[in-house]
Amino acid sequence: MEVAIVFASMTGNTEEIAEIIESKIDSLNVSVTALQIDFDDIEASDLTRYDAILLGTYTWGDGDLPFEIEDFYDDLEDVDLTGKKVALFGSCDSFYPEYGTAIDTMGERFKSIGAEVVLDYLKVDLAPELEDVKRCEDFAEAFVDKLNN
Structure with a gap:
């Protein structure tokens, strides 16, 4: 079984979450x-080589996809991920009225191309604190459990 963790990170928060996972x-x-x-x-087409995918992103501004993930998002439209298990995570900022909506947007795209989103989205406010590290580890363990069942 080969799992891909694909992520976008500007400040390093989503990268830190990805490293914990x-x-x-x-x-x-x-x-x-x-x-x-x-x-x-x-x-985006490279994702077909993996058995399962974790996608991480931060949310830009008032709920937008980050610039660096926009083309990836568009390219996903032409990729068939039917049957692939996917989970999504990312850093969010509670300062903004739209909390982590880039994660929601990416989740909807994965569903639209046949992927099976197997967990609730993991949203961490800014950098992961000690309690968030445990949430990230639990998220990773639950994802592996979904792969094995």
């Missing part, structure tokens, strides 16, 4: 590859 999945003896959009060589 990656470490937990790795500790459960599941093969995992983390790829940062706009830094690593990743295209």
Whole structure:
């Protein structure tokens, strides 16, 4: 089983969440590859090579997708992920009236291309605090449980 963690991060908060999730999945003896959009060589069509996908993003401004994920989002429309298990996570900012809506938008796109979103979205306010680390680890463990069942 090969899991991809694909994420966009501007301040490092979503990257930190991705690292916590990656470490937990790795500790459960599941093969995992983390790829940062706009830094690593990743295209939307590459997701078909993985058995399962975790997608992380922050929300920009008043609920928008981050600039670096917009093309990825558009390209996903032409990818068939039928049967792929997916979960979504990201950092959010409670200062804004729209809390983590980029995560919601990405989740809807994954559903529209056949993916099975298997967990509730994990939304962390800004950088993960100690209690958020546990939430991230529990999220990763629940995702692996969904893969095994």
